[in-house]
Amino acid sequence: MSKIRSTAAAKRLVLRTMCLIVIAHRMSPEYPLVLAANRDEFFDRPTRQAHMWPNGSIIAGRDLSAGGTWLGVGLDGRFAAVTNVREPGDDGAGSRSRGELPLDYLSGELPPAEYLAERASRFDEYAGFNLIVGNTDSLCYASNRAPGIHEVGQEIIGLSNGPPGSEWPKVTRGSEKMSALLAREATINADQLVEQMHDQNLAGVGELPDTGIPDEQESRLSSMFIPAQPGGYGTRCISVFIRQGDGLCRFSEQNYNAEGAVTERHFFNFSLARQSAAEAAPGQDAIQLA
DSSP: OOOOOOHHHHHHHHHOOOOOEEEEEEOSSSSSEEEEEEEETTTHHHHHHEETTTTEEEEEEETTTTTTSEEEEEETOOOEEEEOOTTTOOOOOOOOOOHHHHHHHSSSSOHHHHHHHHHHHGGGBBBBEEEEESSSSSSEEEETTTTEEEEEOOEEEEOOSSSSSSSOEEEEHHHHHHHHHHHHEEEEEOHHHHHHTTHHHHOOOOOOOOSSSSSHHHHHOSSSSOOOBHHHEEEEEEEEEEOTTTTTEEEEEEETTTTTTTEEEEEEEEEEETTEEEEEETTTTTTEOO
């Protein structure tokens, strides 16, 4: 695969597509779902942090440029997340915003597999993506750059910015860290997962995926957490969603600035039985830390 030129414009097109999602599904009766995700983006892209949306049933951040979201959860236990498939030269021009997809799923009632099958005919309206959707019964993902709908069983999965089945060191590392955490700890909380997702270890040269960019740049983007890069790009937030066996759900988001410092943390607790959200300790939706 030929390498694209390392111009400022080309770098921006490539960098805008990074993310990482790691999910443990039915690996523990106490924690049927444990999700941790990093959102990597330019720090100057207008964004609203995690909040309750006007409909009163969706918690998600919002991309103020395109209006969608990268990850969200519903008070009924549904959740959805999207990652872009990195394709050199893809600026999304002429395509619908991929951030529409999680909101579309969360706003409806279709089961995961049925939703993906019903929407598949419209997937070519978007640039490359991976979409993962779930509820309290099942978890599925699909991509418009690979065939099929994949139903997740009792396993740990990870998705980044290649199509399903592609090998990315950060996905492997994130999945291994999730497995070790579940084996080691009887109680799982957001701080543990945030610490894991903050891993800045770079992949070895022989492990790097070939996505059409120079190896030096590929290496700098290979860590799970990407510290601020030239041009004002890096990991902007770490999101955690934990659904317990007793129906208690905990969603949190930790935000970072261009210097890598934590700026805000957002916490939400809700019960599937009551389907009403409450803010978790330390007691405020947005806690200013810096």
